Amino acid sequence: MNVRSRTIVFSATALFCLLQSLAFADEILDRARRLMQQNNPQAAYQMLEPLESKRAGEVEFDYLLGIAALDSGHRERAVFALERVLAVNPNHAQARAEIARAYFEMGEKENAKREFENVRASNPPEAVRQTIDRYLSALEAGPTRFSGFVELGFGHDSNVNSATSANQIAIPALGGIVATLAPGGVKQSDNFATAGGGLNYVYGFSPEWALVAGVAANAKFNRQHDDFDIATVDGNLGLRWSRDKEAVTAGYQGQDFRVDNADFRRSNGVVAQWQHNYSEYSQVSIFAQAADLGYPTQSPRDSRRTIGGVAFGYGWDEPGKPVVFGSLYGGNEKDKNTDFQNLGHKPVGVRFGGQTSVTDRSVLFGLVSYERRVYGADDPFFLVTRRDKQIDLRLGVNYTFSPGWLLVPQVSYTNNQSNIDLNKYNRAVVSAVVRRTF
DSSP states (O other): OOOHHHHHHHHHHHHHHHHHHHHHHHHHHHHHHHHHHHHHHHHHHHHHHHHHHTTTTHHHHHHHHHHHHHHTTTHHHHHHHHHHHHOOTTOHHHHHHHHHHHHHHHOOOHHHHHHHHHHHHTOOOOOHHHHHHHHHHHHHHOOOEEEEEEEEEEEEEEEOTTOBSSSSSEGGTTTTTEOOOOOOBBBEEEEEEEEEEEEEEEEEESSSEEEEEEEEEEEEEEESSGGHHHHHHHHEEEEEEEEEEEEEEEEEEEEEEEEEEEEEEEEEEEEEEEEEEEHHEEEEEEEEEEEEOOOTTOOOOOEEEEEEEEEEEEEOSTTOOOEEEEEEEEEEESSGGGGGGGGOOOEEEEEEEEESSSSSSSEEEEEEEEEEEEEEOOOOOTTEEEEEEEEEEEEEEEEEEEEEHHHEEEEEEEEEEEESSGEEEEEEEEEEEEEOOO
């Protein structure tokens, strides 16, 4: 075979391989389009994302990757892909509209408004213009949302009264006499049922300001030890200011805590928080709260509680969308009655947790916390200043078995160590809750 013939053969072979490669590339894009038409953007994203390093810069590939990423929740990746489209073709109206939507969902209002106005100025079809106008109206008015939930559950509690397992305690103030505790002062286990619900409302009356309000109620009914049935009602009302990556919330927070269908504790106070969002996946915050705690039947325990701390959250745009979060806090719960300073204490604590999707429908979550409490004076019966160290563990799964429906099985464990035997206890709770969100 002469040189000219070999050249023709090699050229034909190269052309054949190129055509095969282009055909495969087109097949990938066609499959991604079909998945998007079938409302399965996550599958389309998982198909296209591994090819990004090789095909970044191809307008059609980047556009499909961008909308698949956006519709499956990978907003930052969507912005990167759509920016590449606009770098090659600044007049790509669809890409500009989609990147505006990405900015909107990320809370970057100024960028979203700029891009929506750019698309609107290009004289788009009437249906597109109406959609853009709705987004622009939402940006001008601020967010308005109404949400809520109802739930039912059941489980087993190894210590419904958070009491010591010892039935006899020595009392130093009485010469070391050993006292036998009443049944209600000793650890009791029981099965239980729970019911709860809540409503939340956000009314945005400007692009930066919003009214936030919420109410929630929860009750736990023990099968045998109903004298330890508990119920809570929580409420909050406040204002939220946000601009770009900053957000500040401040308002009122209250709670009514009942035991055996009788008022046990009432809390009324204020809370404030500043939050900075470094990105869609990371944030830090500083928080503070102050509340008056009132005990209707035990007024000597009335106190004022102040707490302050810092918190963080960080996530990864990876399979499972893992998230970790934590906080560090400290404060003072000071008894209002100077004769009962032994009831007040200074808590210091740390919390750390995380979650990750294990399937398309299930999210595994866990939490560990530690709190140390030093009380304000010697206990009059035990003649020492009380010091507690408490550890809490929780592990569970959020399983979405139907849109808006969650099954939440979880286990938790509490261990409270104290230098006063009466206050030592441990507790394990196993439960399952069915929750409907709306």
